[in-house]
Amino acid sequence: MNLFSFFRRRRSAPVARERLQVLLSHERGNGGDSELLAVLRDEILRVISAHLTIDDDKVQVKLERGQAVSLLEIDIEVPGRLDQQIRKRRRPAGPPLLPAPST
Amino acid sequence: MARVVVVTSGKGGVGKTTSTAALGAALAQAGEHVVVVDFDVGLRNLDLVMGAERRVVFDLINVVQGDARLHQALIRDKRIETLSLLPASQTRDKDALKPEGVAKVIAELREKFDWVICDSPAGIERGATLAMRHADIAVVVTNPEVSSVRDSDRIIGLLDSKTERAERGERIDKHLLLARYDAVRAARGEMLKVEDVLEILSIPLLGIIPESEDVLRASNLGVPVTLNNPASAPTRAYLDAARRLRGETVVMTFPSQKRSLISRLLGRKAIA
Numbered sequence: 001m002n003l004f005s006f007f008r009r010r011r012s013a014p015v016a017r018e019r020l021q022v023l024l025s026h027e028r029g030n031g032g033d034s035e036l037l038a039v040l041r042d043e044i045l046r047v048i049s050a051h052l053t054i055d056d057d058k059v060q061v062k063l064e065r066g067q068a069v070s071l072l073e074i075d076i077e078v079p080g081r082l083d084q085q086i087r088k089r090r091r092p093a094g095p096p097l098l099p100a101p102s103t
Numbered sequence: 104m105a106r107v108v109v110v111t112s113g114k115g116g117v118g119k120t121t122s123t124a125a126l127g128a129a130l131a132q133a134g135e136h137v138v139v140v141d142f143d144v145g146l147r148n149l150d151l152v153m154g155a156e157r158r159v160v161f162d163l164i165n166v167v168q169g170d171a172r173l174h175q176a177l178i179r180d181k182r183i184e185t186l187s188l189l190p191a192s193q194t195r196d197k198d199a200l201k202p203e204g205v206a207k208v209i210a211e212l213r214e215k216f217d218w219v220i221c222d223s224p225a226g227i228e229r230g231a232t233l234a235m236r237h238a239d240i241a242v243v244v245t246n247p248e249v250s251s252v253r254d255s256d257r258i259i260g261l262l263d264s265k266t267e268r269a270e271r272g273e274r275i276d277k278h279l280l281l282a283r284y285d286a287v288r289a290a291r292g293e294m295l296k297v298e299d300v301l302e303i304l305s306i307p308l309l310g311i312i313p314e315s316e317d318v319l320r321a322s323n324l325g326v327p328v329t330l331n332n333p334a335s336a337p338t339r340a341y342l343d344a345a346r347r348l349r350g351e352t353v354v355m356t357f358p359s360q361k362r363s364l365i366s367r368l369l370g371r372k373a374i375a
Contacts, residue, residue, distance in 0.1 A: 012319075013323055016322075016323035019151070023156050027193065035170075037161070038170050056172060057174065061160050061161070062158070062160065063157075063159070063160045064157055
């Protein structure tokens with residue numbers, strides 16, 4: 001064991017402390033964020049599937065909880081070219097999905 | 104053909120989660136496709152020991168209840184590509200874990216992976232019995248200490264009666280993993296010896312994991328012990344145990360009783 005590894009070896013407790021602080025601040029804040037995430041995923045997918053055909057198996061939800069910022073990523077794999085997909089699924093005439101912005 | 108392993112003990116705090124992470128990582132390091140599954144609903148910790156606690160999105164109960172697809176709940180390890188984690192739910196009550204749902208998830212995992220390693224909660228309640236339910240192989244983690252040995256004996260009884268294999272009249276492969284073993288204390292007659300525990304429980308020995316500070320260090324960092332320090336004594340013991348699980352014959356190495364120079368000069372082990 002050289003001098004460097006001697007010092008490095010002592011440093012695991014601060015890491016443990018920091019990991020726990022981040023984790024517990026999230027867990028105390030909201031007990032069940034998996035429910036929130038499921039709702040978010042479903043609503044986002046509903047909006048997108050009005051324009052695109054989405055395969056449920058090709059949807060990946062990723063999350064990285066951080067101290068100051070968390071990152072929520074929703075990856076949707078779309079076969080072929082995106083613009084063609086959108087053209088194919090252009091909605092027939094009907095009420096608009098979202099109310100037109102008032103001018 | 105996928106194998107389902109349950110890591111169980113009855114007693115809490117003996118090293119189930121540490122062993123699940125270490126064996127899972129060791130098998131994955133050998134190129135096997137491995138998923139480690141946390142069955143401790145309400146008190147999940149495998150995510151923390153694996154260092155994936157910030158990335159949990161969905162969990163076992165979300166999948167069992169159909170709120171999420173299995174692939175959405177699986178967390179791919181960032182260090183070993185062939186290792187995945189299926190976390191337990193932190194919030195919902197244990198009754199949400201339904202036997203039929205668990206059976207379906209395990210069947211699906213068998214399709215995707217070579218090894219499905221289930222980390223059982225302590226106790227003999229629902230979570231523990233569901234974790235062992237579909238197992239082909241059981242790893243019984245035991246400390247050389249009276250209450251742990253007694254609880255392991257109880258768990259062995261359950262493995263022989265409450266598992267799917269047992270109910271079909273088949274044999275479930277049971278292995279003893281003796282953890283937190285201190286060879287010096289055992290030699291001094293202060294701790295049950297390997298032979299004592301083996302004689303009492305009479306199941307084959309998978310490995311002896313020596314008591315080591317490397318285990319705490321690895322859990323502090325959120326790294327399975329076999330990945331954190333490849334040269335450490337517990338790592339070697341877990342790697343050998345994983346090879347035995349794969350069917351290899353590996354000579355059992357007993358933790359050495361070598362003492363440091365200082366402790367030899369003092370005539371005893373420094374930390375007793």
